Amino acid sequence: MATLSDERFDVAIIGGGVVGCAVARRFALAGAKIVLLERGTDILSGASKANSAILHTGFDAPPDSLELELVKAGREEYLAIHRDHGLHLVQTGALVCAWTELEAEKLDGIAQQGRSNGVAGLNLLTGAEARTLVPGLAQSLCAAVEVVGEHVIDPWSAPLSYITQAMALGAKVMRSCELLSGRFDGDWELETSQGLVRAGAVVNAAGLFGDVVDDRLGLTPEFSIKPRKGQFVVLDKAARSLVPKIILPVPNEITKGVVICPTAFGNVLVGPTAEEQEDRTRATVETETLEMLKEHGSRLIPALRHVPVTAIYAGLRPATEKKHYRVVSRPEKRAITLGGVRSTGLSAALGLGQHALKLYSEFGVPLAAPNEVPHVQVPNLTETEERDWQRPGHGEIVCHCEMVTRREIEAALTSPLPPGDFGGLRRRTRAGMGRCQGFYCNARLAELTKGHFVEPLAVSGRT
Structure with a gap:
């Protein structure tokens, strides 16, 4: 062998x-x-x-940088191939919001930089004009820059x-x-x-x-990698109608700041934080920080105060010096x-x-492109397109919070790259990612995934 x-x-x-x-x-x-x-x-x-799943335009990337070049190239290719791959673009647009006069003074420079970066669709708005686009924004909003091309995708x-x-x-x-x-x-x-x-x-x-x-x-x-932790709060789907656009802060030298962002799955994210740490593998969530994020979202869009939290999570970003x-x-x-x-x-x-x-x-090693390129499409998980539960013959609804079908679970488990763990199954299907966070569906998921993971899904526990 x-x-x-x-x-x-x-x-x-x-x-x-x-x-x-x-x-x-x-x-x-x-x-x-x-x-x-x-x-x-x-x-x-x-x-x-x-991550926050934003498909960036590069309007705020450093001018003449490699990052700007690659963000624009990556976005252009995504837009060219996404339909062929079964991927979708949730057209939201974004508002860079200034909540103080000092922040408002920076907006013209942000818009000018974006235009210099080759990004169109940047519009300076008064606070009142911005609230016509997102009516729920607090009255304390001073001004904003609309970025028409910023959207969200399934990450x-x-x-x-x-x-x-x-x-x-x-x-x-x-x-x-x-x-x-x-x-x-x-x-x-x-x-x-x-x-x-x-x-x-x-x-x-x-x-x-x-x-x-x-x-x-x-x-x-x-x-040297300097892990930077970002904590997020995921608000219930009831928040989605209150946040039709990505709400961005005026950034500073360290971070782009806390974002209020609709997701392709019908929820709303608030985050991330920016916290330096040494551990590269473990990102904890802290109650005090999560409460701060919920309060932050409620201060900017007051109606969010009454929307329950669906999930919390934290991730690490590979920052350097x-x-x-x-x-x-x-x-x-x-x-x-x-x-x-x-x-x-x-x-x-x-x-x-x-x-x-x-x-x-530039290494001087020749390659020969294949004569044919295989067609690949992944299942749609976004709320903006038809889902599998809306089609006949799906078997059963396994996860009722996210409307995940047995057919979707089985397709993921038998796909060319089946999930290697429960987290991978969640990312491929959304199972267990809804309001109950797997409380009701984990037992059924454990049955369906038996023998597929090195570490079996615990029947009684949440993940």
Whole structure:
């Protein structure tokens, strides 16, 4: 029987977040033989599992920056392919809101920067004009900038579609596969927790472990990851009618600030915070902070005070010592590092895939694109399009809060990349993500998923 060490890949991608999945797709489309190594039990198990799901325009990205270039490229490609992939765009638009006269003085500069960044649809509004677009905004609003092109998407189905298309083109995904060390001697020999992997080149898309992976590869890290925790409150679907647009704050030097954001699933997010910590794997939630977020949302949109909280969660962003992306190419070792990709990673992922392939082309290794590109569509999870429960023959409604069908659960479990854990199932179906947070459906989900996960779903507990 052949072992991993007997097989040689053109490129090994380390990290199965949204960036790694997008890079795998782009290289597979170019004809590369790909292996993706993910230390977690499922894709998106790191920073990518927790984000605000905004498809950014780049209006507030640093001018003339790589981030701006890649956000715009990634957005353009998403808009070009999303329908073909079964993905959807929830057209919300956004308001950058000034709540003090000092903040209002900054709005013209924000609009000018956005226009300089090549973003159209930026309109300066008075507080009264902004309230005609979002009537629930507090009377204390001074002024706003409308950003017509800022929208929200399904943050989990997009990368799933990217990696599924890569797999249809022959890419191999290895989960629960941690990189231990690497050595370059004309080819890369990667020692992993599942054995030796050989590849002609490596792309480090390891997110929160980007500097650690560079070090394990024997590459001198050019940055240090400084995990930045963001806590979120998810409000009940009753809030959605009160928040038709993304409500953005005037940003500061450290963070884009707390956002009030409609989701593609019919809820409303309030968050994230920006808290530095050392732990790269564990993001806790604190009652005091969550109460602050709920109060913040209620102060800006008073009617939110009466909307219950559906869920709370926290995620980590791979911040570094500097604000910009930390992209490094080492042609002499055929290695590319995509580091420091923070809040705009979902928007820039496809652009990062394009950029990584461009850097790889400078290595002088030719690739031959496949003659045919397989068609891939993922199931729709958004509230703006028809869901599976609305079609006949779905079997049963397993999760009544999110209207998830048995057919959707079974399709996920038998898909080309089935979920490796319950979190992966939630991200593929929305099961257990509603008002009861799995209290009523977990027992049935445990039955349906028996034998599919290394750690079975506990029948009586919430996750």
